[in-house]
Amino acid sequence: MLTITAYSVEVVKDPFGILAGQRYEFILDIEVPEDDELYTPNGLYLRVIYSVEESGSRIAKVDFHESSTDKYLDYDLEEDEIQLVDAFCKEHLPEAKAK
Template sequence: MITMTSYTVELVKDPFGILQGQRYEFMIDIEVPDDDELYSENGLYVRAIYNVGEMKSGLMKYELYEKTTQQYLDFDLEDDEVAAIEAFCKEHLQDAEDN
């Protein structure tokens, strides 16, 4: 299971009004156990896009990256890990409003 250690969040601006709802970009530093296939000595972070709409809100997409190299990692998280990321984003939306 992943552990979220720190994060940043910001509202993604859409000056042309193309996107419906509001989208937030999260950069979430994560730790994984040494024996996990995702483990990297360089550290990991998740880039997550969370959408808040009139009818539906939720995680739109996520991507995994190595911290020091900024290299994209083509791995999928387990369903419970994706649910944890989504819940984390939902819980911390107001932090983007405070900035």
């Protein structure tokens, strides 16, 4: 199971009005146990694009990256991790809207 240790959030600008609703980019620093297949001594972060529309909010995209190299890692979140990240983003969404 992953643990979120730090984060930042920003509004994704859509100057042409192509996207429905609003998009937010969350950068989530995470820790995973050493016995987890995701573990790397270089650290990990998630880049999450979070979509908010009239019909509701959801994770639109998640990318894993190695912290020290910024290298993209081809992994997917498990269902319980998706729920954890979604709940975290919902909880911290007002901070992005206040910027």
